[in-house]
Amino acid sequence: MDAISTLWKLDTLESANDYLTSHGSNAPRLQHFIDGSFGRHSEPVEWIEPLNPRSGKLLVQIPSGTVTDVDRAVDAASIAFLTWSKTSRQERSQVLMRISDILSEKKELFAVWESIDQGKTLARARVEVERAISNFRYFATYILHEEGAVRYVDGQPSTLTYEHRSPVGVFGLISPWNMPLYLLTWKIAPCLAFGCTGVAKPSEVTSITAFLLGEVFRQAKLPAGVMNLVFGDGPGTGSALVKSSRVRGVSFTGGTSTGIRIRQDTVADIGKHLSLELGGKNPALVFDDVDLTKAVPLAARAAFENSGQICLCGSRIYVQRAVYGKFLPALVEYTQNHYKLGETMGPVVSREHYLKIRGYLVQAREENAFFHMGDVPNEEPQQGFWIAPTVLSNLPTSSRVMREEIFGPVVTVWPFDTEEEAIALANDNPNGLAGIVMTNDLARMRRVGERIDAGLVWVNSWLVRELGTGFGGMKASGTGREGGVHSRDVFTNLRTLHVSHF
Numbered sequence: 071m072d073a074i075s076t077l078w079k080l081d082t083l084e085s086a087n088d089y090l091t092s093h094g095s096n097a098p099r100l101q102h103f104i105d106g107s108f109g110r111h112s113e114p115v116e117w118i119e120p121l122n123p124r125s126g127k128l129l130v131q132i133p134s135g136t137v138t139d140v141d142r143a144v145d146a147a148s149i150a151f152l153t154w155s156k157t158s159r160q161e162r163s164q165v166l167m168r169i170s171d172i173l174s175e176k177k178e179l180f181a182v183w184e185s186i187d188q189g190k191t192l193a194r195a196r197v198e199v200e201r202a203i204s205n206f207r208y209f210a211t212y213i214l215h216e217e218g219a220v221r222y223v224d225g226q227p228s229t230l231t232y233e234h235r236s237p238v239g240v241f242g243l244i245s246p247w248n249m250p251l252y253l254l255t256w257k258i259a260p261c262l263a264f265g266c267t268g269v270a271k272p273s274e275v276t277s278i279t280a281f282l283l284g285e286v287f288r289q290a291k292l293p294a295g296v297m298n299l300v301f302g303d304g305p306g307t308g309s310a311l312v313k314s315s316r317v318r319g320v321s322f323t324g325g326t327s328t329g330i331r332i333r334q335d336t337v338a339d340i341g342k343h344l345s346l347e348l349g350g351k352n353p354a355l356v357f358d359d360v361d362l363t364k365a366v367p368l369a370a371r372a373a374f375e376n377s378g379q380i381c382l383c384g385s386r387i388y389v390q391r392a393v394y395g396k397f398l399p400a401l402v403e404y405t406q407n408h409y410k411l412g413e414t415m416g417p418v419v420s421r422e423h424y425l426k427i428r429g430y431l432v433q434a435r436e437e438n439a440f441f442h443m444g445d446v447p448n449e450e451p452q453q454g455f456w457i458a459p460t461v462l463s464n465l466p467t468s469s470r471v472m473r474e475e476i477f478g479p480v481v482t483v484w485p486f487d488t489e490e491e492a493i494a495l496a497n498d499n500p501n502g503l504a505g506i507v508m509t510n511d512l513a514r515m516r517r518v519g520e521r522i523d524a525g526l527v528w529v530n531s532w533l534v535r536e537l538g539t540g541f542g543g544m545k546a547s548g549t550g551r552e553g554g555v556h557s558r559d560v561f562t563n564l565r566t567l568h569v570s571h572f
């Protein structure tokens with residue numbers, strides 16, 4: 071039986087895990103989804119073998135898409151663009167709704183595999199699958215309600231002017247491993263809604279739910295070639311996709327260095343649309359007027375949700391000195407009670423990532439950090455990639471641990487005295503993705519919130535999302551915004567018309 075028929079039926083953790091235990095070294099082999107069907111890979115196939123984050127054992131085999139595979143997918147998307155770009159909004163909307171309905175019927179299947187593949191808890195995976203469903207529903211309805219204005223050119227009443235938008239073309243959609251389906255569908259849904267076609271490349275570390283999504287596209291009767299899925303690594307498959315001259319836009323979420331690489335690889339292709347959502351090292355400011363029974367759980371969640379593997383995590387906590395002494399032990403106690411490895415917290419995604427995080431913890435130890443909880447994990451991961459939630463203090467603000475995105479369950483805590491100092495500390499970082507402000511002072515909420523160098527600022531909240539508002543970062547955290555009208559700008563070209571008569 072092929073991999074899709076096998077995996078599609080395993081929609082409980084028990085059945086999926088039984089299957090994984092029984093397959094031994096015959097791990098299922100995923101297939102690219104090109105031109106409406108799962109199929110051939112160009113020979114010889116090089117297989118990438120991601121491991122199960124909970125056990126460290128072989129999970130699946132991913133074909134490493136070659137330039138030929140990418141070209142076939144781009145061919146299919148280019149041909150499909152000719153009709154999909156002219157398909158009515160009503161019809162596109164209906165296809166997106168069918169996709170969301172099938173996803174919704176199979177949501178437990180997707181949650182189970184997301185949890186296994188990425189290591190996240192099943193509860194977290196369920197939240198993310200709901201969001202993937204919303205991504206399709208949101209853009210399916212958005213396109214039905216867009217408004218445009220036609221007006222006279224000022225002083226020339228015989229000339230009308232209006233803005234006309236058309237889909238850009240074939241897009242390369244490249245996503246990371248931390249929220250695989252959630253982030254991939256955040257790109258696929260607007261791409262389809264606004265009349266573009268695409269080639270999506272999920273992370274080679276977590277490709278399973280993207281593979282299952284191909285079956286959803288098939289069942290939803292998404293016309294062949296409109297969305298293709300090519301698996302493979304970044305330097306080979308991803309790079310070939312980004313560099314293809316027939317790919318007219320790239321929407322990417324991932325590490326900052328990869329974003330820089332993609333900018334370099336596309337710099338000569340001036341007209342290519344580029345949307346880059348990159349890393350964060352996000353500050354969380356805790357002022358002394360807050361109720362700690364609310365601030366501590368919020369800070370812990372922002373630090374440790376998905377084992378700290380969300381680009382929006384608040385990984386640098388700054389606490390006003392008057393409450394610092396109470397906040398720190400309360401954070402440790404809350405985390406100990408609520409983030410238990412193997413129960414309410416999963417492993418990190420891969421061996422490579424485990425070693426990367428460990429490297430930062432070794433450095434923290436060398437720099438005499440206080441480990442209020444957590445420790446440097448073993449040099450070699452044992453039975454999965456488990457790293458305990460770690461709370462650090464007493465690091466110099468110049469430390470790499472304080473400045474670079476660790477993307478794991480590691481948070482640093484540091485005191486401040488004044489509001490000005492808090493803002494300066496928050497902004498003293500090359501990244502500018504998100505910021506969190508905790509205060510009960512209404513004036514301060516805006517005063518501080520509006521000065522944080524970040525594309526997203528949450529006040530007394532975190533990860534609250536409204537899909538119509540702009541999502542993306544400042545400074546090294548990216549280029550452009552997505553969400554609502556911003557996604558429309560990514561996936562469409564704008565021409566302004568001036569219509570007069572002789």
Ligand SMILES: NC(=O)C1=CN([C@@H]2O[C@H](COP(=O)(O)OP(=O)(O)OC[C@H]3O[C@@H](n4cnc5c(N)ncnc54)[C@H](O)[C@@H]3O)[C@@H](O)[C@H]2O)C=CC1
Nearest residue numbers: 245246272273303304305308309324325328348349381477
């Ligand atoms: N959303 C975020 O902020 C994320 C940040 N990261 C950060 O980046 C670090 C590295 O993680 P990686 O998995 O290596 O992220 P990455 O940025 O290499 O991977 C993200 C996606 O980009 C693709 N990719 C890699 N190189 C490419 C290239 N030259 N051209 C086109 N596509 C390419 C990958 O195959 C994957 O699909 C992490 O440790 C973390 O700090 C990682 C994932 C998500």
Ligand SMILES: O=C(O)/C=C/C=C(\O)C(=O)O
Nearest residue numbers: 248323379380381382535
């Ligand atoms: O859109 C969201 O709600 C969350 C997005 C998270 C990322 O982009 C990330 O962690 O990379």
